[in-house]
Amino acid sequence: MIELICAQGLWLALGIQGLVLALFAWRWHGLRHEQRRWPREPEDGWPELEVLLCLRGADAALPALLASLAAQAYSGCWHLHLVVDSEDDPAWGLVDPWLKTSQAGWSTLRRERLHNRPVQGSLKCAALRQACSGLMPATQLVVLLDADATLAPDGLQRLARACWRPGVGAVSGNRWYAPAGWGVLAWSRAVWGAAALVLMTLLHIPWGGNLALRRELVDVGGWTQLLEQGLCEDTGLLGPLQHLGMRYEPRPELLVMERSEPETWGEHYHWISRQILNTRLHHPLGVLVLLYGLGSILVLALLGLAVLNGIWWIALGYELGCWILLLCLQAVVIRRWSQSRQVIGWLLGVLPGQVINSATTVGAWLQKKVAWRGVTYQVTHRPDGVRLIAETNRLRREPASTDAVS
Numbered sequence: 001m002i003e004l005i006c007a008q009g010l011w012l013a014l015g016i017q018g019l020v021l022a023l024f025a026w027r028w029h030g031l032r033h034e035q036r037r038w039p040r041e042p043e044d045g046w047p048e049l050e051v052l053l054c055l056r057g058a059d060a061a062l063p064a065l066l067a068s069l070a071a072q073a074y075s076g077c078w079h080l081h082l083v084v085d086s087e088d089d090p091a092w093g094l095v096d097p098w099l100k101t102s103q104a105g106w107s108t109l110r111r112e113r114l115h116n117r118p119v120q121g122s123l124k125c126a127a128l129r130q131a132c133s134g135l136m137p138a139t140q141l142v143v144l145l146d147a148d149a150t151l152a153p154d155g156l157q158r159l160a161r162a163c164w165r166p167g168v169g170a171v172s173g174n175r176w177y178a179p180a181g182w183g184v185l186a187w188s189r190a191v192w193g194a195a196a197l198v199l200m201t202l203l204h205i206p207w208g209g210n211l212a213l214r215r216e217l218v219d220v221g222g223w224t225q226l227l228e229q230g231l232c233e234d235t236g237l238l239g240p241l242q243h244l245g246m247r248y249e250p251r252p253e254l255l256v257m258e259r260s261e262p263e264t265w266g267e268h269y270h271w272i273s274r275q276i277l278n279t280r281l282h283h284p285l286g287v288l289v290l291l292y293g294l295g296s297i298l299v300l301a302l303l304g305l306a307v308l309n310g311i312w313w314i315a316l317g318y319e320l321g322c323w324i325l326l327l328c329l330q331a332v333v334i335r336r337w338s339q340s341r342q343v344i345g346w347l348l349g350v351l352p353g354q355v356i357n358s359a360t361t362v363g364a365w366l367q368k369k370v371a372w373r374g375v376t377y378q379v380t381h382r383p384d385g386v387r388l389i390a391e392t393n394r395l396r397r398e399p400a401s402t403d404a405v406s
Contacts, residue, residue: 006306010318046076047140054127058090061148070104074156083127125227146209159212169246170213173254186261191353208234236282276364293361
């Protein structure tokens, strides 16, 4: 009886994952095929664009990001607007060399400190509200980047070309984790990230690390009102877009290859928990992410039951099936089959990735407090959002693997 329950449950779970992968592959291929029909340039010219960069702490990758922004090959006029946590923040001085040079692609560069530190909402959302209140009058597109983002030489051009189309109000890329080593920690994050890419594409969950949106969302779409109580800026975009009759699109050509590795399992856990928490707080389909996590917990229970009852070949067969699905997913996403190192890496990370997904899903739905960049927030249910309850002055140079700044 136990063997039948384990076998049917695990094969059903594997079949559902295969079906979801097929839907993702169909959607991903459609987005790529659609891009081939776009005109080389927008019919009414390249929109004026403004990049907003909110900084707290000096990421190791920040100088490289500023250099890549300075070298951007954008055919239209664009501006760079930075809001730094304070004048004492280590990121403040990193911007100094760029204020004195004329050898950069932007038309204007502005740097200001965060003026108000509200109790309601995150500091990053407060910085974005401040930046949005001071947009250049002619700005038509707003681009949001993470401080550790990797931007291609034509990155702004790609964002503008994708977003400046009829009916589109916002576009974003996503991350694909491709560890350079053999670490189980790194490959478990790669497994989690692969599953997250599938869900974020199918459920239309935007990613703020590489995001472009139309000016209308700032002025009349209600997005800035969401920032007043929010923890993050991206996952709540669908409501304001629907209000304006516009849509969001995930874009394959904006995919970012990420090779950095998390430092510890604790850092890994808290980072993923916050990503899931953002979806729980702000996305209308966040409950589906919860159901996915609960499904992972059920699968782990069936795997454990199979092993404890000596029918380990059923558990092994399921894990090998998941490994094959990951290899197929990589072929769909980056259009290249796995090399030997990647084949072994996916195999190393598949079970730990399932465990961390289950643990972080539970944690994200139960946690009442979240720590982010030296700031602790109290998490409440909608519509209260989050409240800042503690802040430290410990600002340091952040490793390149950290995520969006607050």
